[in-house]
Amino acid sequence: MGKNIVLIGMPGVGKSTSGVILAKVLNYDFLDSDLVIQHQTGKLLKEIIAEKGIDGFNAVENEINSQIDVENTVIATGGSVIFGADAMAHFKESGIVVYLRISYDLLDERLGDLDERGVVHKEGQTLRDIYNERTALYEKYADITVDLDGKDVAGTVDAVVAQLEGK
Numbered sequence: 001m002g003k004n005i006v007l008i009g010m011p012g013v014g015k016s017t018s019g020v021i022l023a024k025v026l027n028y029d030f031l032d033s034d035l036v037i038q039h040q041t042g043k044l045l046k047e048i049i050a051e052k053g054i055d056g057f058n059a060v061e062n063e064i065n066s067q068i069d070v071e072n073t074v075i076a077t078g079g080s081v082i083f084g085a086d087a088m089a090h091f092k093e094s095g096i097v098v099y100l101r102i103s104y105d106l107l108d109e110r111l112g113d114l115d116e117r118g119v120v121h122k123e124g125q126t127l128r129d130i131y132n133e134r135t136a137l138y139e140k141y142a143d144i145t146v147d148l149d150g151k152d153v154a155g156t157v158d159a160v161v162a163q164l165e166g167k
Ligand SMILES: Nc1ncnc2c1ncn2[C@@H]1O[C@H](COP(=O)(O)OP(=O)(O)O)[C@@H](O)[C@H]1O
Pocket: 009, 010, 011, 012, 013, 014, 015, 016, 017, 018, 076, 110, 148, 151, 152, 153, 156
């Protein structure tokens, strides 16, 4: 079975944008797990968040990601997937987990309004809080970490390919 390449990282780092190009370069398939969630539930992510709240969304995200059954596929996950222990265990087993890391300052510049963007967070959490809480989890699950600061999409893809070759 050909292992998947599973992209994790903060929203706005380019998991979806760079992921599809990475798939072309590697001659892999591409899957955006946010779209799988929307397809399976028949709802937009923001509708699920509005209806079920953050914990409810994370539960749906965890369950659907745990059941993704593909191979030789670049999977762009949603930024909050790391809150789902089952999903991450599944991805660790069936893929190489690649953490696309961005500095806090660049993320702050890149992300617009957190609510508009649908970033799941608790009431009152700042971007700094979210960044710190998630960084520990991204690091915990990463097989490979690629630093994105100063890289455009092509540079990101090249850096991921180079690190995968070393694996
Ligand atoms: N390396 C990059 N440099 C600058 N902008 C980028 C880069 N990667 C992605 N973007 C832009 O950031 C936005 C969010 O990218 P997206 O792929 O949706 O991120 P994610 O899936 O990680 O949330 C898009 O507008 C995209 O064009």
